[in-house]
Amino acid sequence: MMAPHDDKSEVAEESMASQAPNRPISTIVFIIAMQTEALPIVNKFQLSEDPNSLFPKGVPWVRFHGTYKDLNINVISPGKDTVLGVDSVGTISASLVTYASIQALQPDLIINAGTAGGFKAKGACVGDVFLASELAFHDRRIPIPVFDLYGVGLRQASSTPNLLKDLNLKGGKLSTGDSLDMSPQDEASIIANDATLKDMEGAAVAYVADLLKVPAIFIKAVTDIVDGEKPTTEEFLQNLAAVTNALDVTVTQVVDYINGKCLSEL
Ligand code: ADE
Numbered sequence: 001m002m003a004p005h006d007d008k009s010e011v012a013e014e015s016m017a018s019q020a021p022n023r024p025i026s027t028i029v030f031i032i033a034m035q036t037e038a039l040p041i042v043n044k045f046q047l048s049e050d051p052n053s054l055f056p057k058g059v060p061w062v063r064f065h066g067t068y069k070d071l072n073i074n075v076i077s078p079g080k081d082t083v084l085g086v087d088s089v090g091t092i093s094a095s096l097v098t099y100a101s102i103q104a105l106q107p108d109l110i111i112n113a114g115t116a117g118g119f120k121a122k123g124a125c126v127g128d129v130f131l132a133s134e135l136a137f138h139d140r141r142i143p144i145p146v147f148d149l150y151g152v153g154l155r156q157a158s159s160t161p162n163l164l165k166d167l168n169l170k171g172g173k174l175s176t177g178d179s180l181d182m183s184p185q186d187e188a189s190i191i192a193n194d195a196t197l198k199d200m201e202g203a204a205v206a207y208v209a210d211l212l213k214v215p216a217i218f219i220k221a222v223t224d225i226v227d228g229e230k231p232t233t234e235e236f237l238q239n240l241a242a243v244t245n246a247l248d249v250t251v252t253q254v255v256d257y258i259n260g261k262c263l264s265e266l
Pocket of ligand 1: 115116117118179180181198199200223224226232236
């Protein structure tokens with residue numbers, strides 16, 4: 001017999017919703033900036049592109065989705081720049097798609113996955129996959145008291161100590177800016193941020209996730225060594241394909257690990 005839809009069941013539903021950390025994670029949104037980074041994951045989970053985009057007409061943002069085990073998996077990409085046709089990397093597109101995806105999908109967890117530069121002085125090697133613990137910006141310098149801290153924009157990733165340990169991931173801090181290269185001023189800020197990793201989206205995704213109180217984790221695979229000898233652009237392009245495969249392997253392990261678990265178990 002169906003339970004009557006009375007006051008009691010409504011109260012039960014409400015109290016479940018307010019205990020989100022004790023309910024298994026059900027909907028995941030991946031925010032992935034580059035097509036090369038996204039496609040292996042889309043294929044691995046056999047996700048299909050959503051032709052009736054959730055997003056405003058005309059934007060290049062792309063959604064792939066499907067179910068895998070007990071999870072609704074979404075991969076959201078900012079897509080190709082409408083003027084130039086290249087991947088819409090960087091903080092502006094990342095924050096916009098993160099905001100729009102949270103509004104449309106109300107995910108239990110955001111996962112920002114992608115590539116990053118790594119600092120060998122902090123123990124990073126090409127091909128390593130990190131779970132970032134803290135995120136901050138290195139190109140928002142505002143030398144006025146308190147505005148300086150606003151510029152740095154420090155945010156914490158959701159704490160997932162079991163995930164880090166059980167999957168043997170490396171941990172480290174991530175510094176974000178809108179440039180692939182590194183100016184001396186950026187370098188000083190990255191050092192001040194105590195960062196092991198340098199990317200172009202992480203702190204922007206963290207800002208929006210924190211604003212809307214959605215848990216977020218950051219999986220970053222190292223394509224290039226920033227404090228090494230090789231020019232960044234060359235090293236990045238050379239390693240991109242191989243490193244996105246490493247990223248895909250770890251992302252699959254992370255998804256399998258998350259399946260059936262609550263946030264508090266991660
Ligand atoms: N993504 C991959 N390598 C990077 C680097 N060196 N800086 C910023 N983003 C990156």
